[in-house]
Amino acid sequence: MTIQQAISPLGPGYDGVPGEEKRFRDVFRDTLRAEMQRDPDVFLMGEDISGGFDKDTKEPLDAWGGPFAATKGLVQEFGPERIRDTPISEAGFVGAAIGAALTGLRPVVDLMYFDFVTVAYDQLLSNAAKSRYMFGGQTRVPLTLFARSGAGTGHAAQHSESFYSMLAHIPGLKVVVPSDPYSVKGLLAAAIRDDDPVFLVNDKKLINLTGFVPDEDYIIELGKGRYTRRGDDVTLVGMSYTSIACQQAAEILAADGIEAEVIDMMSLSPFDEDILLESVMKTNRVVIVDEDTPRASMASEFAAVIADKAFDYLDAPVKRVTAPHSPVPYNKGLETAFMPQPEDIVGTVRNMLARG
Amino acid sequence: MDISKEKLEWLYTTMYRIRRFEETMLEQTFKGNAMGVTHPSDGQEAPPTGICAHLTDKDWIGSTHRGHGHCIAKGLETDKMMAEIMGRATGQCGGKGGSMHIADFSKGMLGANAVVGASIPLAVGAALTAKYKGIENESIGVSFFGDGASSQGVLHESMNLASVWKLPVVFACENNGYAEATPAWYAVSTDDIASRAEGYGMPGVVVDGMDVFAVYDAAGEAIARARAGEGPTFLELKTYRFHGHFHADTPLNYRTEEEEEYFRERDPLKSFEKRVTEQKLMTAKKLKGIRDAIEKEMVDAVEFALNSPMPDAEALYSDVYVSYSNPIPGLR
Numbered sequence: 001m002t003i004q005q006a007i008s009p010l011g012p013g014y015d016g017v018p019g020e021e022k023r024f025r026d027v028f029r030d031t032l033r034a035e036m037q038r039d040p041d042v043f044l045m046g047e048d049i050s051g052g053f054d055k056d057t058k059e060p061l062d063a064w065g066g067p068f069a070a071t072k073g074l075v076q077e078f079g080p081e082r083i084r085d086t087p088i089s090e091a092g093f094v095g096a097a098i099g100a101a102l103t104g105l106r107p108v109v110d111l112m113y114f115d116f117v118t119v120a121y122d123q124l125l126s127n128a129a130k131s132r133y134m135f136g137g138q139t140r141v142p143l144t145l146f147a148r149s150g151a152g153t154g155h156a157a158q159h160s161e162s163f164y165s166m167l168a169h170i171p172g173l174k175v176v177v178p179s180d181p182y183s184v185k186g187l188l189a190a191a192i193r194d195d196d197p198v199f200l201v202n203d204k205k206l207i208n209l210t211g212f213v214p215d216e217d218y219i220i221e222l223g224k225g226r227y228t229r230r231g232d233d234v235t236l237v238g239m240s241y242t243s244i245a246c247q248q249a250a251e252i253l254a255a256d257g258i259e260a261e262v263i264d265m266m267s268l269s270p271f272d273e274d275i276l277l278e279s280v281m282k283t284n285r286v287v288i289v290d291e292d293t294p295r296a297s298m299a300s301e302f303a304a305v306i307a308d309k310a311f312d313y314l315d316a317p318v319k320r321v322t323a324p325h326s327p328v329p330y331n332k333g334l335e336t337a338f339m340p341q342p343e344d345i346v347g348t349v350r351n352m353l354a355r356g
Numbered sequence: 357m358d359i360s361k362e363k364l365e366w367l368y369t370t371m372y373r374i375r376r377f378e379e380t381m382l383e384q385t386f387k388g389n390a391m392g393v394t395h396p397s398d399g400q401e402a403p404p405t406g407i408c409a410h411l412t413d414k415d416w417i418g419s420t421h422r423g424h425g426h427c428i429a430k431g432l433e434t435d436k437m438m439a440e441i442m443g444r445a446t447g448q449c450g451g452k453g454g455s456m457h458i459a460d461f462s463k464g465m466l467g468a469n470a471v472v473g474a475s476i477p478l479a480v481g482a483a484l485t486a487k488y489k490g491i492e493n494e495s496i497g498v499s500f501f502g503d504g505a506s507s508q509g510v511l512h513e514s515m516n517l518a519s520v521w522k523l524p525v526v527f528a529c530e531n532n533g534y535a536e537a538t539p540a541w542y543a544v545s546t547d548d549i550a551s552r553a554e555g556y557g558m559p560g561v562v563v564d565g566m567d568v569f570a571v572y573d574a575a576g577e578a579i580a581r582a583r584a585g586e587g588p589t590f591l592e593l594k595t596y597r598f599h600g601h602f603h604a605d606t607p608l609n610y611r612t613e614e615e616e617e618y619f620r621e622r623d624p625l626k627s628f629e630k631r632v633t634e635q636k637l638m639t640a641k642k643l644k645g646i647r648d649a650i651e652k653e654m655v656d657a658v659e660f661a662l663n664s665p666m667p668d669a670e671a672l673y674s675d676v677y678v679s680y681s682n683p684i685p686g687l688r
């Protein structure tokens with residue numbers, strides 16, 4: 001399956017609701033535009049989010065339009081004050097965004113690749129996440145950040161990470177992971193309107209996926225997961241792109257008469273314990289699929305919650321399908337092996353059921 | 357000109373090798389043989405060449421996403437580089453690093469680095485090792501980075517460290533006018549980045565980075581200073597990349613044709629050829645001999661890479677650590 005051809009299987013089942021099939025990337029941009037129209041305090045910062053300036057007129061050229069052209073066209077509408085290109089200074093402009101958020105604006109920051117989180121991590125951890133708490137609730141940090149994660153595009157070790165747990169581990173920071181055009185619209189809008197700092201992690205493999213998106217304005221409540229397939233035999237838990245891998249695995253299993261239930265977590269902090277427990281109590285078996293490395297990961301966290309609160313319902317040990325505990329390799333074959341594939345999920349389920 | 361015949365030949369060979377490697381590697385990228393993004397450095401041959409001409413394998417360099425030229429100037433072999441870009445087991449990093457992560461520790465090459473600014477302090481650390489061991493005269497650190505990277509805090513921290521510890525470092529800022537599409541005049545608060553050196557207590561020199569002789573001379577002084585224990589120098593090499601930011605970029609979306617033309621007329625290879633033939637330092641025949649040899653080297657490099665095996669599946673798990681008692685291969 002190539003990235004371009006993949007069609008997001010995750011639809012909300014909106015019969016009769018006005019809407020259309022759209023690409024993830026277009027929905028992302030349309031949602032940013034809508035939020036900027038809605039609230040004049042919302043503005044965007046990042047490297048080359050318009051990209052390029054005319055030497056004589058100093059006007060933005062929009063030659064880059066953001067990483068993967070994510071924000072192309074916005075500078076014409078909102079101008080360079082609100083679509084603000086930055087120097088390559090992640091610690092500086094994330095810190096400045098936090099300062100702007102503390103003083104009344106609602107900044108949105110494009111950090112380009114997830115791997116650059118670490119350049120700004122001190123600001124995120126020590127300022128964005130802690131200001132409200134350590135200052136006794138005096139202030140709020142209505143900041144949204146986003147960055148592109150994930151292996152599969154040949155970007156190698158320093159441009160391919162999915163270290164969700166590195167963000168979800170921080171008290172004071174919220175983390176969301178859309179998996180299709182429907183969820184990116186609802187989650188990005190919710191993140192921007194939220195009064196806490198929210199990090200939206202966008203797997204690169206999703207960017208060209210298409211799927212149904214209602215026209216209406218809606219948000220997806222932070223901390224909620226959703227069922228994208230119902231079944232009684234096993235629960236598959238996905239997040240971001242692994243939700244798609246789970247959906248594909250479920251289809252392969254269905255051909256063998258195994259009915260998997262698929263949960264797309266959508267939010268990682270806070271996250272939906274109820275949906276995990278409800279499903280596991282019904283199917284009694286669970287496989288959690290995560291492209292992050294396994295140590296101290298979201299997969300491990302979900303497994304711990306299930307073991308703690310649904311132990312008596314389990315007919316098999318909780319299984320995790322994850323990346324290895326290694327950086328992301330460059331070579332295509334190794335990179336493919338790094339990522340959890342639908343076949344890996346299917347194999348894990350088959351082994352689990354064979355155990356009885 | 358105060359430069360040996362061998363050195364002159366080396367300068368031309370190295371610059372031409374970089375030029376042809378980038379062009380060949382781009383061809384291969386467009387054929388689908390590279391496994392990821394590539395950032396060509398043609399046009400920018402003079403800075404790595406003029407600087408590395410003064411270095412030996414005991415000196416260390418740090419590099420960037422646009423690192424092929426630095427690798428070649430530091431003596432890495434083009435066949436292994438090509439194989440790395442094609443993700444082969446015979447590649448410089450066994451196919452696990454790719455274009456943006458080529459390193460050769462036996463040649464004093466600390467690695468290309470895809471996080472802008474991240475390699476700068478590594479060269480400072482290499483210089484710290486040299487000072488610690490008392491071998492500054494034979495081992496210095498050179499940090500290559502761009503105008504875009506000059507906005508990263510880590511550069512400023514590194515300059516301060518190198519200065520207060522008086523380390524044998526050369527900060528080599530390749531100012532090609534752009535960081536992706538962002539012009540330096542937009543993102544950098546000064547016309548001459550080298551002017552910032554003063555605030556960190558080191559000489560800052562603006563150099564014509566399209567002229568390998570100018571780079572050679574300026575680098576010679578900076579490196580002599582470092583080897584003599586006099587501390588760091590900042591060189592700003594004004595240069596230009598002939599291609600886009602990465603293989604699939606269209607630079608005319610943010611640069612003018614006149615500007616590109618202006619710099620193409622200052623092609624470092626052409627001006628080298630003109631100068632050495634006019635001054636009768638090298639013959640046209642000699643230059644052609646060098647070019648022909650490089651052409652063959654490129655054909656061989658591509659053939660070597662294309663005929664090389666892919667890494668074993670086990671390579672996914674190897675070399676994460678030197679030793680580790682309970683590794684986790686993918687949980688499946």
Ligand SMILES: Cc1ncc(C[n+]2csc(CCOP(=O)(O)OP(=O)(O)O)c2C)c(N)n1
Pocket residue numbers: 047088090112116119420421422470471472473501502503504505506532534535536601
């Ligand atoms: C920390 C970080 N931020 C952003 C990027 C994305 N990026 C890659 S190259 C580049 C431009 C770098 O410009 P410059 O330092 O001038 O080097 P040049 O590309 O011109 O050689 C950017 C923004 C990155 N790789 N790392």
Ligand SMILES: [Mg+2]
Pocket residue numbers: 502503504530531532533534535536
């Ligand atoms: Mg540059």
